[in-house]
Amino acid sequence: MLVNTNDYKDALERIVDIVERARVRATQSANAELVRMYWNIGAELNAHAEWGNKYIDSLSRDIRTAFPQIKGFSARSLKYMVKFNREVGIELCSNCCTIPWGHVMLLLDKTEPGERREWYVEQTIENGWSRAVLDHQIDLKLYERQVLSGKMSNFTRTLPAPDSELAQQALKDPYIFNFITAKQGQQEHDIEEQMVTNVTNLLLELGTGFAFMGRQYHLMVGGEDFYIDLLFYNTKLRCYVVIELKNDKFKPEFTGQLSFYVAAVDGELAGEHDNPTIGLLLCKEKNDTVAEYSLKDVNAPIGVSEYRLRDVLPEEYIKYLPTSEDLQARI
Incomplete structure (x- = not known):
C-alpha cells in the first residue's frame, strides 16, 4: 500500500x-x-x-x-x-x-x-518569566512602577471597560532603559536607534504582548508624509501602540502631535477587529499636574510616562542592575 x-x-x-x-x-x-x-x-x-x-x-x-x-x-x-x-x-x-x-x-x-x-x-x-527575568524585574522594582506609581493617562475616559483597565495596568512610570546610556542617547534619534538595536531588552521593559512594527514608521495621510517614532502592536490589548520620545521635559503641546498619530493609525492601519490605538508619550521628566490638565480634554487615549537611561538611574536601581550582556546571557 x-x-x-x-x-x-x-x-x-x-x-x-x-x-x-x-x-x-x-x-x-x-x-x-x-x-x-x-x-x-x-x-x-x-x-x-x-x-x-x-x-x-x-x-x-x-x-x-x-x-x-x-x-x-x-x-x-x-x-x-x-x-x-x-x-x-x-x-x-x-x-x-x-x-x-x-x-x-x-x-x-x-x-x-x-x-x-x-x-x-x-x-x-x-x-x-525565566528566573533571570524575574530577578531583573524585582531589582528594577516593576511592582512599584506598574502597580503603585501614579500612572498618568486618560484611558478610563477614552477607552471602554475592560480595555481601559488593561491599558492602564500595562503602563509603567518610569520606564527603565538600562541598555542605553545618556551618552548614547544625546538626541531623540539616538535613543530610538539604541532601542531598535536592543529590541529584545526594549520589549522586555515594555511588557507582555508587544510586537515591534518599526522605527520612524511611515504614514501617508492626505498626500503628506508622516513618521512615527516607534510603532508596536500589543497582542494582549489587540491594538496598535504609538510611542513618541521626547528628550525633554513634558510640554502640553506634545499631546497634539501624538493625538494626530493615534488617529492616523486608527484610520490608515487598524482593522475592524482591532481595539482603538493607544499613544504613549515618553519624556525625560514630567510635572504630573501639567500632564493631568493636558490630557483632560484630549480625546485620543494617551499615557504619559518618564523614562530613565542607565547612567542617570537612582542608586536604588543601579546598584543591583545587571548589564545588558549579563541579562542576554541568562535569558
Missing part, C-alpha cells in the same frame, strides 16, 4: 505535537509535586522548630543517606523549605507549584510576604 507523503507528514506532525504537549504536562506535574513536597517538608520541620537549627544539619545528612540519588536536601535547602512553609499559605503555595523551585527561592530571598510577592508570582505564571 502506497502512503501519501502529505498524509504521512501531517500524521507525524500531530504525533510530535502530542508527545511534546505530554512532555510539557509531565514536567509541569513533576514540578508541582516537587514544590508541594518541599512545602510539606517545611511544615514538618516547623512543627519541631523548638529543636533548633542543629537538627536540620542532622536531618539533611540522614535524608541524603536514605535517598543518595536525589539532590535538593542540603541544610540550606531545608531552611528554604522552612521559610517557604512559614511565609506562604496553602493558597499561594498552589500558585507557586506552577513555577520552578528556583523561582520560589528567589522570591523568598527578595520579597516579603504579602501583595507584592503574590503579584510577582502571578506575573511569572502569566508571562512565563
Whole structure:
C-alpha cells in the first residue's frame, strides 16, 4: 500500500505535537509535586522548630543517606523549605507549584510576604518569566512602577471597560532603559536607534504582548508624509501602540502631535477587529499636574510616562542592575 507523503507528514506532525504537549504536562506535574513536597517538608520541620537549627544539619545528612540519588536536601535547602512553609499559605503555595523551585527561592530571598510577592508570582505564571527575568524585574522594582506609581493617562475616559483597565495596568512610570546610556542617547534619534538595536531588552521593559512594527514608521495621510517614532502592536490589548520620545521635559503641546498619530493609525492601519490605538508619550521628566490638565480634554487615549537611561538611574536601581550582556546571557 502506497502512503501519501502529505498524509504521512501531517500524521507525524500531530504525533510530535502530542508527545511534546505530554512532555510539557509531565514536567509541569513533576514540578508541582516537587514544590508541594518541599512545602510539606517545611511544615514538618516547623512543627519541631523548638529543636533548633542543629537538627536540620542532622536531618539533611540522614535524608541524603536514605535517598543518595536525589539532590535538593542540603541544610540550606531545608531552611528554604522552612521559610517557604512559614511565609506562604496553602493558597499561594498552589500558585507557586506552577513555577520552578528556583523561582520560589528567589522570591523568598527578595520579597516579603504579602501583595507584592503574590503579584510577582502571578506575573511569572502569566508571562512565563525565566528566573533571570524575574530577578531583573524585582531589582528594577516593576511592582512599584506598574502597580503603585501614579500612572498618568486618560484611558478610563477614552477607552471602554475592560480595555481601559488593561491599558492602564500595562503602563509603567518610569520606564527603565538600562541598555542605553545618556551618552548614547544625546538626541531623540539616538535613543530610538539604541532601542531598535536592543529590541529584545526594549520589549522586555515594555511588557507582555508587544510586537515591534518599526522605527520612524511611515504614514501617508492626505498626500503628506508622516513618521512615527516607534510603532508596536500589543497582542494582549489587540491594538496598535504609538510611542513618541521626547528628550525633554513634558510640554502640553506634545499631546497634539501624538493625538494626530493615534488617529492616523486608527484610520490608515487598524482593522475592524482591532481595539482603538493607544499613544504613549515618553519624556525625560514630567510635572504630573501639567500632564493631568493636558490630557483632560484630549480625546485620543494617551499615557504619559518618564523614562530613565542607565547612567542617570537612582542608586536604588543601579546598584543591583545587571548589564545588558549579563541579562542576554541568562535569558
